[in-house]
Amino acid sequence: MRWITARRRHPAAGYAIVLLTLVAIGLGYAALTGAGSPASASAPAPGQQQIARGQEIFARNCASCHGLEAQGTAVAPSLIGVGAAAVDFQVSTGRMPAAEQGPENVRKPPVLDTSQTLEVAGYIASLAGGPAIPSPEQVSTAGADVAVGQELFIANCAQCHNFVGAGGALTYGKFAPALTQATPTQIYEAMLTGPEAMPVFNDTTMTPMNKRDIIAYVTATRTEANPGGFSLGRIGPVTEGLVAFLGLLLFMVVAALWITAKQGKPREHE
Amino acid sequence: MSETNGHGELPDETPDETPAGPHRVIGTPPPAEARTLLGGREPDGDRPAPRELPADPADLRKAKVAERLVAACFIVAMLAGIGFIAAYIGLEVHSVDAVLRSNLALGTSLSVAFLGLAFGATIWVRHLMPEVEITEARKPLASPAEDRAAFAETFTEGADASQFAKRPLLRRTLIAATLPIAVAPIVLLRDMGPLPGTSLRHTVWRKGLRLVEDVSNTPIRPADFSSPGGMITVIPEGYQDDDDALAKAATIIIKFAPGELQHPTVLNWTVDGIVAYSKICTHVGCPVSLYEQTTHHILCPCHQSTFNAPKGAQVIFGPAARPLPQLPITTDAEGYLVAQSDFHEPVGPSFWERG
Numbered sequence: 001m002r003w004i005t006a007r008r009r010h011p012a013a014g015y016a017i018v019l020l021t022l023v024a025i026g027l028g029y030a031a032l033t034g035a036g037s038p039a040s041a042s043a044p045a046p047g048q049q050q051i052a053r054g055q056e057i058f059a060r061n062c063a064s065c066h067g068l069e070a071q072g073t074a075v076a077p078s079l080i081g082v083g084a085a086a087v088d089f090q091v092s093t094g095r096m097p098a099a100e101q102g103p104e105n106v107r108k109p110p111v112l113d114t115s116q117t118l119e120v121a122g123y124i125a126s127l128a129g130g131p132a133i134p135s136p137e138q139v140s141t142a143g144a145d146v147a148v149g150q151e152l153f154i155a156n157c158a159q160c161h162n163f164v165g166a167g168g169a170l171t172y173g174k175f176a177p178a179l180t181q182a183t184p185t186q187i188y189e190a191m192l193t194g195p196e197a198m199p200v201f202n203d204t205t206m207t208p209m210n211k212r213d214i215i216a217y218v219t220a221t222r223t224e225a226n227p228g229g230f231s232l233g234r235i236g237p238v239t240e241g242l243v244a245f246l247g248l249l250l251f252m253v254v255a256a257l258w259i260t261a262k263q264g265k266p267r268e269h270e
Numbered sequence: 271m272s273e274t275n276g277h278g279e280l281p282d283e284t285p286d287e288t289p290a291g292p293h294r295v296i297g298t299p300p301p302a303e304a305r306t307l308l309g310g311r312e313p314d315g316d317r318p319a320p321r322e323l324p325a326d327p328a329d330l331r332k333a334k335v336a337e338r339l340v341a342a343c344f345i346v347a348m349l350a351g352i353g354f355i356a357a358y359i360g361l362e363v364h365s366v367d368a369v370l371r372s373n374l375a376l377g378t379s380l381s382v383a384f385l386g387l388a389f390g391a392t393i394w395v396r397h398l399m400p401e402v403e404i405t406e407a408r409k410p411l412a413s414p415a416e417d418r419a420a421f422a423e424t425f426t427e428g429a430d431a432s433q434f435a436k437r438p439l440l441r442r443t444l445i446a447a448t449l450p451i452a453v454a455p456i457v458l459l460r461d462m463g464p465l466p467g468t469s470l471r472h473t474v475w476r477k478g479l480r481l482v483e484d485v486s487n488t489p490i491r492p493a494d495f496s497s498p499g500g501m502i503t504v505i506p507e508g509y510q511d512d513d514d515a516l517a518k519a520a521t522i523i524i525k526f527a528p529g530e531l532q533h534p535t536v537l538n539w540t541v542d543g544i545v546a547y548s549k550i551c552t553h554v555g556c557p558v559s560l561y562e563q564t565t566h567h568i569l570c571p572c573h574q575s576t577f578n579a580p581k582g583a584q585v586i587f588g589p590a591a592r593p594l595p596q597l598p599i600t601t602d603a604e605g606y607l608v609a610q611s612d613f614h615e616p617v618g619p620s621f622w623e624r625g
Contacts, residue, residue: 176560
């Protein structure tokens with residue numbers, strides 16, 4: 001306490017407190033919004049028993065919004081025909097079960113584990129088919145062409161998800177999420193099913209090979225170096241320019257103050 | 271000394287204080303602090319005599335510290351400068367990552383070198399040089415009268431000697447000789463052309479030209495592009511390497527569920543709920559393809575112009591003034607999507623002659 005008392009009127013004390021508070025807020029925010037662990041799924045082979053268990057899990061976790069027969073309600077869409085891929089994407093990314101009604105469901109640690117997810121997916125698929133969960137071979141990037149993937153990504157995905165998959169804003173609070181945590185399976189499923197506002201890129205339009213090229217590009221961007229140590233959100237010249245502008249502006253103001261400040265010693269003519 | 275005569279008054283309104291001195295502006299040092307650079311040019315009795323610079327700073331110990339600090343800054347700058355040369359010679363630039371590393375090293379070393387110089391110079395000025403403010407009297411801008419008279423005389427003499435006025439043939443041929451050279455720059459403006467003519471009104475789309483997917487260049491059957499909520503960028507077949515053509519012809523196709531498409535979308539120009547719109551924003555020409563399949567909004571990333579896809583891409587928000595032009599499409603004998611014709615209105619932003 002005496003240490004603080006002795007120094008609290010120091011000229012730098014105010015700045016130190018502001019800085020400490022900012023750091024504390026930043027760390028707290030980072031801790032609260034921390035990333036969940038991505039879940040992976042393997043190809044399902046749902047038997048009758050699995051489907052029954054899936055229906056049970058559905059009734060407990062999903063039916064309050066989507067209806068007991070997955071027929072949809074005023075607050076949630078029908079799931080008939082969306083397929084196992086859509087269920088696996090939504091549940092394995094933690095978007096479903098949704099925490100609340102809002103413009104966008106955000107990624108969070110999944111509520112259901114992998115086998116439960118597959119059981120619900122099997123139940124939904126048993127209602128009216130739909131896109132299946134891709135197998136690990138289907139999403140493998142072995143032999144995929146990153147360069148073609150980049151062209152495809154820039155032509156079809158970058159407008160919303162940013163050139164390196166950093167995400168971007170849409171309208172009315174919706175946004176295209178960053179692709180930094182999505183697993184290859186989840187990327188494939190998102191293209192296949194078009195979750196939320198995302199358009200659908202079905203296999204006959206965007207071929208499975210093209211999808212693997214895109215997955216290869218998205219995963220390759222994650223290992224790109226960030227020279228200088230700062231990615232600045234990887235959203236390109238906007239943040240870089242802002243940081244350079246504000247940083248240099250502050251530096252120049254401080255430099256100008258320093259250069260033109262009166263010197264401490266008394267002036268001779270007075 | 272006077273601290274008040276900074277309101278545009280003439281200096282001779284306060285003759286008792288500064289009878290012949292220049293008018294003083296607020297913020298400039300009063301004459302007592304100033305030392306004229308051109309000492310002795312004008313021995314004015316009312317001005318303070320030019321002062322000598324103080325020989326040494328007041329505190330010699332502080333000055334020594336400052337000197338060492340300045341020297342340290344300069345040594346850092348020198349080392350950083352050597353580092354810049356070393357980085358330029360030593361660092362590889364054969365891959366993107368290597369170039370990024372090289373740029374980082376070059377930029378950092380050069381910044382440190384310049385900052386070291388700047389900090390050193392500033393500390394030098396602030397802590398070692400005496401703090402004296404210096405003013406320099408401004409000289410009159412006009413030349414002296416005798417110089418001007420001499421110039422006029424020389425000019426008249428030269429004109430007479432050349433007989434420019436007496437010999438009209440020489441005068442006129444000389445003017446004729448320089449005229450084409452003078453006009454030449456205006457003629458060179460021709461290189462800014464040719465005028466665009468009607469090219470802004472047309473794209474390469476024409477009857478029967480297939481829509482192919484961008485990048486993969488594969489034609490599209492309506493049965494393949496069958497998932498409602500699908501959206502993809504298409505280009506005219508055979509033009510994938512023609513950037514001039516693609517700049518205007520880039521198009522998006524969107525698949526709708528039956529019954530979703532409404533007036534003013536021209537339904538005769540659609541195939542099975544597939545509608546084609548120009549990808550070029552009608553505001554300033556950015557590529558519009560942020561398509562939200564839940565709201566059916568097409569969003570422009572540049573200025574957030576928002577178009578209502580099922581209703582003829584009408585503008586519902588933002589600075590764009592017109593809907594996205596709709597490309598009439600149909601299918602050919604093999605079942606692939608083709609254009610019925612070009613766009614029926616100019617694509618992209620407004621231009622002067624658009625009307």
